[in-house]
Amino acid sequence: MPKPLILGISGASGLIYAVRALKYLLEADYHIELVASKAAYLVWQAEQNIRMPPDPDEQEQFWRQQAAVENGGKLNCHRWGNVGANVASGSFRTLGMLVIPCSMSTVAKIAAGLSSDLLERAADVQIKEGGKLVLVPRETPLSLIHLRNLTSLAEVGVKIVPAIPAWYHNPQTIEDLVDFVVARALERLDIDCIPFQRWQG
Template identity: 80%
Template sequence: MSKKPLIVAVSGASGLIYAVRTLKYLLAADYHIELVASKSAQMVWLSEQNIRMPSEPIQQEEFWRQQAGVETAGKLRCHHSGDVGANIASGSFRTLGMIVIPCSMSTVAKIATGLSSDLLERAADVQLKEGRKLVIVPRETPFSVIHLRNLTTLAEAGVRIVPAIPAWYHNPQTIEDLVDFVVARALDQLDIDCIPLQRWEGRK
């Protein structure tokens, strides 16, 4: 396995279970994760789960491991969203790429226009300028024409866009099954295969 870290970014979109399940599988597979969550993600946690996400990185690491149910495996380092001097803000810090999961339309717009007002946006901008893999998992419906134009701009720049749209051919039995399908397909874009998934094999 590559020793390069993977950046996992969590924006303020609904569906934080996608981020939790992503961390669960990556950490269990012994990946090195550099994580940054936006300020809005803290508000979403409070709204969806009535849980307050810590703002300090050390406490965040414990928080995310607890949510993912992975206490010791892998390596997890969290960053404050306002720390634009962090390692992941520089192109000289080599990574496997970056995934933004879930990704709000506000974050999509800022990345598409090259804004870097916080660490999440700066890290995404760095992946683009360095020609590294960037995957976003937008969680919004319906899409406005502005959303679609911003997504098109990102796609034209080489970003892989994996909407949070699950499939049913693998016979999902739980919400987690539906979530894991999306997470697995998103990680496929980074050539990471660490989730047990019944893949389509054609008609029997």
């Protein structure tokens, strides 16, 4: 049975990054264990005027609707405070974890080894188990504190993929710009399921 991928969604602005990542992963038939932080609920309400349901079963339908993928893949959603979930244990085998978008608050807590919710605990497990952890921070400008926290994480093997798109692939839509970032982040997990124009030289 293929190992699942943990998809963490924090309260950073830019939830379109999470939606596009989920879309391509489900279409490619991946098994996703999804954890949205408490702040992510608030951001959805503020940016999209959409209420994310707290119940995990209702969340699955919510995320599939957002990603426009009714079938395909496997999606298991978790309550943000359920620190007893499978993804909170080092014995639960995974492909790794992607946190997209990743707030600077989440970066700071992971860098400090704090586990105040399931997303942070799952990330901490990836680090302690030597698993793959990829963060897509979305913040500007970056303070010295932000940079030091990101450096601390990079020093222990966490991959940092800032939400900074390129233009050499001739993007025509917002989705083209978002997909470039998502593709580059997933590549750090050895996942190649998003077609985009690579640099040809």
